[in-house]
Amino acid sequence: MSIIKEDHKLTNESIEAHLCVIGGGVTGLSIALTYAQNNPDKKVVVLESGFEKPGPSQQAAIADIIGNDVYDLAATRIRAFGGTQWVWGGNSRLFDRLDFQKRDWMENSGWPIEYDDYLKYVTPACKLMNIDDFDWSNIHPKLNYRKLIDSEIFENCHYKLSPQIVSSHPVDFGHFGQSHREALEKTKNLTIYLDQTVINLEFSNLKSRLKTIQTRTLDNRLNYFTANQFVVATGAIENGRLMKYWFSKETAPNLPCYDSIGRYFMEHPHRDIGHMYTSKAQIKSLKHYVGVRLGTAVHMARFKVTDEAQRKYKLNGQTVVLSRQSKKEDPKVVLGQSYKAIVLSEQEPIRENKVELLNELDIYGIPKMELHWKMTDHDYRSINFIAKEFPKFVAVNDLGRARGYQRAPGRNTLGGHHHMGTTRMGASPNNAVVDGNCKVFGLDNMYMAGGSVFSTSGSVNPTLNMVILGQRLVNHLNGLGG
Ligand SMILES: Cc1cc2nc3c(=O)[nH]c(=O)nc-3n(C[C@H](O)[C@H](O)[C@H](O)COP(=O)(O)OP(=O)(O)OC[C@H]3O[C@@H](n4cnc5c(N)ncnc54)[C@H](O)[C@@H]3O)c2cc1C
Numbered sequence: 001m002s003i004i005k006e007d008h009k010l011t012n013e014s015i016e017a018h019l020c021v022i023g024g025g026v027t028g029l030s031i032a033l034t035y036a037q038n039n040p041d042k043k044v045v046v047l048e049s050g051f052e053k054p055g056p057s058q059q060a061a062i063a064d065i066i067g068n069d070v071y072d073l074a075a076t077r078i079r080a081f082g083g084t085q086w087v088w089g090g091n092s093r094l095f096d097r098l099d100f101q102k103r104d105w106m107e108n109s110g111w112p113i114e115y116d117d118y119l120k121y122v123t124p125a126c127k128l129m130n131i132d133d134f135d136w137s138n139i140h141p142k143l144n145y146r147k148l149i150d151s152e153i154f155e156n157c158h159y160k161l162s163p164q165i166v167s168s169h170p171v172d173f174g175h176f177g178q179s180h181r182e183a184l185e186k187t188k189n190l191t192i193y194l195d196q197t198v199i200n201l202e203f204s205n206l207k208s209r210l211k212t213i214q215t216r217t218l219d220n221r222l223n224y225f226t227a228n229q230f231v232v233a234t235g236a237i238e239n240g241r242l243m244k245y246w247f248s249k250e251t252a253p254n255l256p257c258y259d260s261i262g263r264y265f266m267e268h269p270h271r272d273i274g275h276m277y278t279s280k281a282q283i284k285s286l287k288h289y290v291g292v293r294l295g296t297a298v299h300m301a302r303f304k305v306t307d308e309a310q311r312k313y314k315l316n317g318q319t320v321v322l323s324r325q326s327k328k329e330d331p332k333v334v335l336g337q338s339y340k341a342i343v344l345s346e347q348e349p350i351r352e353n354k355v356e357l358l359n360e361l362d363i364y365g366i367p368k369m370e371l372h373w374k375m376t377d378h379d380y381r382s383i384n385f386i387a388k389e390f391p392k393f394v395a396v397n398d399l400g401r402a403r404g405y406q407r408a409p410g411r412n413t414l415g416g417h418h419h420m421g422t423t424r425m426g427a428s429p430n431n432a433v434v435d436g437n438c439k440v441f442g443l444d445n446m447y448m449a450g451g452s453v454f455s456t457s458g459s460v461n462p463t464l465n466m467v468i469l470g471q472r473l474v475n476h477l478n479g480l481g482g
Helices: 026-038 056-061 115-119 122-128 181-186 236-246 280-284 307-313 377-396 463-479
Strands: 002-004 014-022 044-047 064-067 154-161 190-193 197-203 210-216 222-232 270-278 292-294 297-305 318-325 337-345 354-361 367-373 401-404 446-448
Touching (some): 026 044, 026 122, 026 222, 026 463, 044 222, 115 463, 154 377, 197 236, 222 236, 222 463, 236 354, 236 367, 270 280, 270 318, 270 377, 297 377, 318 377, 337 377, 377 401
Parallel strands (some): 014 044, 014 222, 044 190, 064 367, 222 446
Antiparallel strands (some): 154 297, 210 222, 270 401, 292 297, 318 337, 354 367
């Protein structure tokens, strides 16, 4: 491999490849690396908008949120080799089986693919993310979790931290591009081009086959990349934005999924649902909920809402995380420890949560966007139910004393920086953009990858699951031959 950097001054070049991957974050890089290793006779290119480190291309990530205006979208979508892993936290867990099922209490829920099919790609994805795949069961024997008194509502679940974190700490591996640098360098049929922002698409005469894409550099040089297959992995919101820009009613009047493009955006609303106070004696039994190092990996427990409770009380998937408060954050606690209890919730996928293009253009000439994001009454009801139940659960299990907070809609909900949906996977183009193979409905050779294809999100952190689905896509592309 070579990384063609910004100083190469590629100008008006026409480059051909078998597979062209757009976006050099963990999703795009993991797909490109595995496909290139599996198919050494096929040329693979990755086109990344940013530079080796976050820099001026970040301006193109600026956008407003209409509705839940809780964070700066540019700070949460990094434009550089390695993508948003420059700032992520590494928390990782698999989807649960129920997350894949149609739930009659949640509009548009369910995936068009089988959970067992998804499970086939867990081991290779964990390897790519430098996560031990030794056991994902709810109670890991080596960790000796606090045994909980049977609760209908909560159970322990196990999270792992990927060491692909960018920091100065010696045990951290850096983002995917850094931790796999050697493998990327050794893969001769793979080339990564930096400062190549994909702007336009050109189709074959058949209209259903994407032929060539045009890129623009920050200093306005244009280049052209022709390929047999294309994978778009520019992050969930950006995948929706680019699709909306590329396919207007005028340019693609017959694209069956046209009306679904950019829709069904989902986040993991995080909400502070209460405070928990523990005595000195109770602190020890809670250490696994804050994180324990085992070899190079960090493991932690969280409280997950059981499948039984989700069914019985018609709830979204939710997980409660304990965040230890410092004496400065909670000066009232002199002895013992105070924790903030934060719920990470699934969101109902609704059409109205969407990307909209604006008239103004960004630095690459692509229309700027705004994100429309709100929570439904069902989403609020679900979180408030858990906020009410959590203190009872803490008391029964002698974990400490807890106080829960009920909130009115719109109050005190934070985002999780988890972007999902906008080109979702589904059985029909009426409510989805890609089919079960991540292929855009109505096009023969264009695939979407990353959180944008999530049909429903569960309450688990998304990135490991993006890589799992990426490995499933590689398996499909391998089978296409030619
Ligand atoms: C503060 C924070 C904490 C987080 N913590 C966690 C966590 O603990 N666990 C977890 O699972 N997830 C976490 N996430 C989410 C996680 O970072 C993302 O899910 C993940 O990085 C997405 O990877 P991706 O490759 O799909 O997209 P990205 O990493 O966003 O990569 C997309 C790439 O596409 C490039 N690109 C964009 N447009 C174009 C274009 N037109 N042409 C060419 N290239 C383009 C971009 O420059 C970028 O490099 C966190 C996110 C944030 C912001």
